[in-house]
Amino acid sequence: MYILYLDESGVQEVGAGTSHFVLLGIAVRTDQWKTLDSEIERTKRPFDLEGIEIHAGWMARRYSEQESIPGFDALDRPARRVATQTAINRRAGVLGVGGNPKKIKAYRVESKKIRPYVHLTRSERIDCLRAVLTELSRWPDVRIFADAISKSDYAPGRYTPYELAFEQIVSRFQAFLAKHGILGLIVSDNNATAAPRLTKLSRKFHSDGTLYRDIHNIVETPFFVDSALTSLIQMADLGAYALRRLIENGEDALWDIVEPRAERFGNASVGVRHYTGKRACSCRICTAHGRQ
Numbered sequence: 001m002y003i004l005y006l007d008e009s010g011v012q013e014v015g016a017g018t019s020h021f022v023l024l025g026i027a028v029r030t031d032q033w034k035t036l037d038s039e040i041e042r043t044k045r046p047f048d049l050e051g052i053e054i055h056a057g058w059m060a061r062r063y064s065e066q067e068s069i070p071g072f073d074a075l076d077r078p079a080r081r082v083a084t085q086t087a088i089n090r091r092a093g094v095l096g097v098g099g100n101p102k103k104i105k106a107y108r109v110e111s112k113k114i115r116p117y118v119h120l121t122r123s124e125r126i127d128c129l130r131a132v133l134t135e136l137s138r139w140p141d142v143r144i145f146a147d148a149i150s151k152s153d154y155a156p157g158r159y160t161p162y163e164l165a166f167e168q169i170v171s172r173f174q175a176f177l178a179k180h181g182i183l184g185l186i187v188s189d190n191n192a193t194a195a196p197r198l199t200k201l202s203r204k205f206h207s208d209g210t211l212y213r214d215i216h217n218i219v220e221t222p223f224f225v226d227s228a229l230t231s232l233i234q235m236a237d238l239g240a241y242a243l244r245r246l247i248e249n250g251e252d253a254l255w256d257i258v259e260p261r262a263e264r265f266g267n268a269s270v271g272v273r274h275y276t277g278k279r280a281c282s283c284r285i286c287t288a289h290g291r292q
C-alpha cells in the first residue's frame, strides 16, 4: 500500500501573490514510511532542527535581520540566535513607534515563523533543504505527482485551481496504483477551507470517476493532518516549493534533486504537469511531459 502526502505552494487566487499554484504529492510505501521518516529526522540533526517543522518558504528566504549583523556567519549558533533576536526586537520596537497595527501584526507573525531557523545562516538553511530532498530521492520506490497551474492561463470553470490540480493528481495516483495492483490513500495538510471541498470532491470521484478514469485503488477520502507534526507533509511542501521556484524563477537547485522521483511512463514524465491552457510552453516540465 502507498500513502500520498499532499501539500501546496503558492496561492490559488487568480491575480494574487504567485503566478502559479502548485499541488504536489509524495507517494511512499507504507512498509517504508517509518524508516524514511526517521532518516529525514536524522538528516535534520546536524542543523539542530530535529523535531522541528521544515517549512521551505520561511527557511529559504533572506532574513534582513541577519544581514544587518556584521560578521553574522562567523558567530556560533547560540550567538546567532541571540543576535538575530536582538535585531528582531529592535525592528519590532521601531515598527511599534510608527504605530501601524497591521504592519506590527504582520511582523509578529513573520518573526515567529523564522524563529526556529535563526541559528542557521541562509546557506545552511538551503543546505538543510537540499539534504532532506537528497535523502528522499535516495528511495527508489518513492513517487512524485504534481500539478503546476499557470493562473493567468486558467479559465474559471467547474473547478478552482486547487480542485483542478487535485483531480489531476488523484487520476495519476490511481493510474500508478492500478499499474502495480496495489491500494493507496491520501493524507493532506489540514487546510480549513480546502478540506471540506476535497472530501466532497473525493466522494464524487469515488462514485463517478474523475474526468480521466475511475477510482478503484484509492481507499477513503483524504485524511487531514497537522503539517507541523508530519514530516512527510513537510517534504511535500518542500517539493511543491521546489517545483514552483523552478517554473516561476528558473531555480533548479532543489527540483533537480527530486525530479528523478517523478512518475515516468517510458520516456515521458507523466507524474508532473505544467498547466498552461491552450498556450504552448517549452519549459523543462512540459518537454519532459511530452507536450512538446
Ligand SMILES: [Zn+2]
Pocket: 274, 276, 281, 282, 283, 284, 285, 286, 287
Ligand atoms: Zn511549461
